[in-house]
Amino acid sequence: MREGPDIARIASLIGDPARANMLTALMSGKALTASELAQEAGVTLQTASSHLAKLTDGGLLRLRKQGRHRYFALAHDDVAHVLENLMGLAVSAGHLRMRTGPKDGALRKARICYNHLAGDMGTRMFDSLMTQRHLELNEKGIDLSESGVALMQHLGIDLAALRAKRSALCRECLDWSERRTHLAGSLGRALLERFEQAGWASRDANSRAVHFTRRGEKAFREAFSIAEP
Amino acid sequence: MREGPDIARIASLIGDPARANMLTALMSGKALTASELAQEAGVTLQTASSHLAKLTDGGLLRLRKQGRHRYFALAHDDVAHVLENLMGLAVSAGHLRMRTGPKDGALRKARICYNHLAGDMGTRMFDSLMTQRHLELNEKGIDLSESGVALMQHLGIDLAALRAKRSALCRECLDWSERRTHLAGSLGRALLERFEQAGWASRDANSRAVHFTRRGEKAFREAFSIAEP
DNA sequence: GTAATGCTTCGATCACGCTCGAACTATGAG
DNA sequence: CTCATAGTTCGAGCGTGATCGAAGCATTAC
Numbered sequence: 001m002r003e004g005p006d007i008a009r010i011a012s013l014i015g016d017p018a019r020a021n022m023l024t025a026l027m028s029g030k031a032l033t034a035s036e037l038a039q040e041a042g043v044t045l046q047t048a049s050s051h052l053a054k055l056t057d058g059g060l061l062r063l064r065k066q067g068r069h070r071y072f073a074l075a076h077d078d079v080a081h082v083l084e085n086l087m088g089l090a091v092s093a094g095h096l097r098m099r100t101g102p103k104d105g106a107l108r109k110a111r112i113c114y115n116h117l118a119g120d121m122g123t124r125m126f127d128s129l130m131t132q133r134h135l136e137l138n139e140k141g142i143d144l145s146e147s148g149v150a151l152m153q154h155l156g157i158d159l160a161a162l163r164a165k166r167s168a169l170c171r172e173c174l175d176w177s178e179r180r181t182h183l184a185g186s187l188g189r190a191l192l193e194r195f196e197q198a199g200w201a202s203r204d205a206n207s208r209a210v211h212f213t214r215r216g217e218k219a220f221r222e223a224f225s226i227a228e229p
Numbered sequence: 230m231r232e233g234p235d236i237a238r239i240a241s242l243i244g245d246p247a248r249a250n251m252l253t254a255l256m257s258g259k260a261l262t263a264s265e266l267a268q269e270a271g272v273t274l275q276t277a278s279s280h281l282a283k284l285t286d287g288g289l290l291r292l293r294k295q296g297r298h299r300y301f302a303l304a305h306d307d308v309a310h311v312l313e314n315l316m317g318l319a320v321s322a323g324h325l326r327m328r329t330g331p332k333d334g335a336l337r338k339a340r341i342c343y344n345h346l347a348g349d350m351g352t353r354m355f356d357s358l359m360t361q362r363h364l365e366l367n368e369k370g371i372d373l374s375e376s377g378v379a380l381m382q383h384l385g386i387d388l389a390a391l392r393a394k395r396s397a398l399c400r401e402c403l404d405w406s407e408r409r410t411h412l413a414g415s416l417g418r419a420l421l422e423r424f425e426q427a428g429w430a431s432r433d434a435n436s437r438a439v440h441f442t443r444r445g446e447k448a449f450r451e452a453f454s455i456a457e458p
Numbered sequence: 459g460t461a462a463t464g465c466t467t468c469g470a471t472c473a474c475g476c477t478c479g480a481a482c483t484a485t486g487a488g
Numbered sequence: 489c490t491c492a493t494a495g496t497t498c499g500a501g502c503g504t505g506a507t508c509g510a511a512g513c514a515t516t517a518c
Contacts, residue, residue, distance in 0.1 A: 012244030093288030
């Protein structure tokens with residue numbers, strides 16, 4: 001026993017309901033203040049402060065001070081990745097305790113996964129990029145093919161800027177609702193930003209849902225050659 | 230708030246040190262009895278029994294009764310996948326609390342990840358399969374190319390039997406020590422079994438380490454065209 | 459049958475950690 | 489400077505859940 005890393009430490013960090021709610025809220029990719037997170041978790045500001053200290057100390061959150069506000073965000077993409085995986089397990093293994101309200105449908109269709117697009121539309125986009133060989137596999141993971149580069153430039157993505165970053169361009173992320181892969185990494189992030197910039201989609205203010213306009217969804221399907229559902 | 234699946238439920242299950250030790254022990258892929266798991270976790274049989282009931286009830290473990298023994302195993306590959314991811318996060322985000330003993334080197338070189346090979350040799354094998362185009366990407370994930378099929382047949386893998394199973398042939402799994410991908414899925418499992426069958430490697434009785442014989446390691450490197458370290 | 463092993467259930471203990479009220483610090487507004 | 493907002497720290501209360509002793513089943517051995 002006692003071999004390998006200490007998974008109990010971070011699992012117990014995620015295991016508290018208040019903290020789990022905070023982390024789930026931060027999966028929206030937005031940095032939130034302590035007050036906002038307190039409300040999100042349904043606890044007072046004092047307890048929230050204690051929880052946030054533990055989460056940052058545990059390496060799960062990153063803190064950015066800005067004036068008299070303290071903005072908290074997930075420390076790294078890895079954290080979001082683990083949380084999304086846990087959601088998948090919670091759905092499959094656990095008896096799913098989620099009120100399937102009106103929001104739920106929207107979440108399953110398109111939502112934010114930290115900083116990129118997930119849900120049905122996210123997995124469809126990934127599938128399309130794969131089948132059309134816009135993405136290809138090499139020893140270091142996934143990368144854009146020539147046709148993929150052309151497509152991204154046509155969509156107005158600044159690939160040079162993305163390549164300059166040290167983080168990976170393309171990463172895979174498992175979708176908890178679809179149980180299939182969607183595109184993460186700096187390209188995944190840039191694409192979502194582009195969709196918003198182009199007016200195709202907008203984020204829901206209070207949830208992880210992403211709302212596509214009718215024209216935006218049409219343009220999205222055309223861009224990635226996705227058939228009508 | 231309260232949107233999405235209940236990650237706190239399973240995270241808190243994993244979050245208890247005793248249970249985390251049990252789950253880590255089960256990452257060896259072996260089904261263990263309640264007594265063995267109690268010893269692994271460092272608790273008495275009574276408390277272990279309580280923990281095991283919670284884990285099975287929570288959908289993380291699967292129970293197989295056999296005579297007067299009760300064998301516990303991870304319920305599904307997904308569970309192992311999440312645990313491996315959590316280990317990666319524990320290493321990167323947490324201050325790593327692991328005694329870096331002699332076992333540690335062996336674990337990093339080659340170890341069991343539930344039912345397939347992980348560690349340095351696992352990631353090298355995956356990299357080799359990728360660069361030599363034995364594996365290729367399609368819309369459904371990874372699959373063997375023609376040359377890959379030939380290689381597996383040469384190695385004595387019964388692909389027809391594997392394809393008959395409903396579970397995926399190839400899956401990716403993130404390595405906590407290498408922080409890179411290695412091969413999971415039924416093929417990953419079959420390959421490890423083949424290595425043992427061929428006398429190339431054997432599992433450590435008390436840990437997740439996999440010991441390759443000198444001849445076995447040489448044969449392994451030749452089979453996958455891996456250069457000397 | 460009796461004995462032994464493997465494991466569960468019950469009950470009591472006990473401690474950890476979540477929670478919030480109150481007081482305190484810090485930054486900004488007027 | 490005064491007031492307001494944002495957040496932390498301290499301390500006490502309190503419940504949940506981990507733990508183990510003892511007793512109870514269940515299965516195998518003899």
